[in-house]
Amino acid sequence: MSDLDQQQVGSPETGEDAETFGLSVRIAEALLFASATPLKLDDLAKSLPAGIDAQAVVDHLVDHYSTRGVNLRPLAGGYAFRTSADLGYLLQADQPAPRRLSRAALEVLAIIAYHQPVTRAEIEEIRGVSTAKGTLDNLLEAGWVRLRGRRRSPGRPVTFGTTPNFLDHFGLDRIDDLPGLEELQGVNLGKTRISRDLSIPLPDDDPDLREDEDPLDDLFAPLDPGDPDPPA
Incomplete structure (x- = not known):
């Protein structure tokens, strides 16, 4: 079991419910990493096991990634992974020039x-x-x-x-x-x-x-x- 599965913040502590929550966390993590745009809770919930609180799953991921190189952030009414603000400078050279407006x-x-x-x-x-x-x-x-x-x-x-x-x-x-x-x-x-x-x-x-x-x-x-x- 991965560190992410073991750190069940706000999840059931034991039994089948804990396993279902752990699976839900992994599903949500995969979907969020793969999405090019922020995912809304309602859309995320459609892919989670029945009875799972999508907000609790997202809150768990937000907490887990709060000190990592990428953070899960609320954006545009949904959630998306973004590079941690203090590490953004490392990626600037690989990013296209930002659009400059008059x-x-x-x-x-x-x-x-x-x-x-x-x-x-x-x-x-x-x-x-x-x-x-x-x-x-x-x-x-x-x-x-x-x-x-x-x-x-x-x-x-x-x-x-x-x-x-x-x-x-x-x-x-x-x-x-x-x-x-x-x-x-x-x-x-x-x-x-x-x-x-x-x-x-x-x-x-x-x-x-x-x-x-x-x-x-x-x-x-x-x-x-x-x-x-x-x-x-």
């Missing part, structure tokens, strides 16, 4: 994250300047922003929201883990262009459409029909 793209991303669902016109109103279509295209290509629906207003403009990839990339479990306005200004994110009077709402990335949104009926329609793109 200042405008960072501002747009922050507005979408906090104000979603939000249209391009609303983004421009908050920023006080025009937003090039290429800026939004870059965020869509990165997988951090998605098209949600169409606003029930003249022109039926597309609404934008963030994705689970956004949470995963920035090390967030939930959208309300985002920092507050003072922290954003501390790193100069949008400090120069966003009004000082801007109030940041409680972010909400609920995937369900709002009452003022309709489903996307044509993914290839212009983002803002009749509204020409400003120069990049």
Whole structure:
């Protein structure tokens, strides 16, 4: 029996239940290692023996890997193994260069994250300047922003929201883990262009459409029909 099976934190101490829990830990460990994206508890539970508490299994793994070279972390509403923060420098040379966004793209991303669902016109109103279509295209290509629906207003403009990839990339479990306005200004994110009077709402990335949104009926329609793109 491995060290992981023997260290049954929060598991039955003896008997068949302990063996079932140990098996569940091994199953969960294998699935989490093999997954390229964070696994949600509900999805993990489907592969565990009946009657096993998936949260207890995950809590056991979190504790077991807390001092290892990789840690099990809550990310994007699920769990994923990530390199321990103090060892990340060892892998930097083998990692592709991180995607670098322009200042405008960072501002747009922050507005979408906090104000979603939000249209391009609303983004421009908050920023006080025009937003090039290429800026939004870059965020869509990165997988951090998605098209949600169409606003029930003249022109039926597309609404934008963030994705689970956004949470995963920035090390967030939930959208309300985002920092507050003072922290954003501390790193100069949008400090120069966003009004000082801007109030940041409680972010909400609920995937369900709002009452003022309709489903996307044509993914290839212009983002803002009749509204020409400003120069990049």
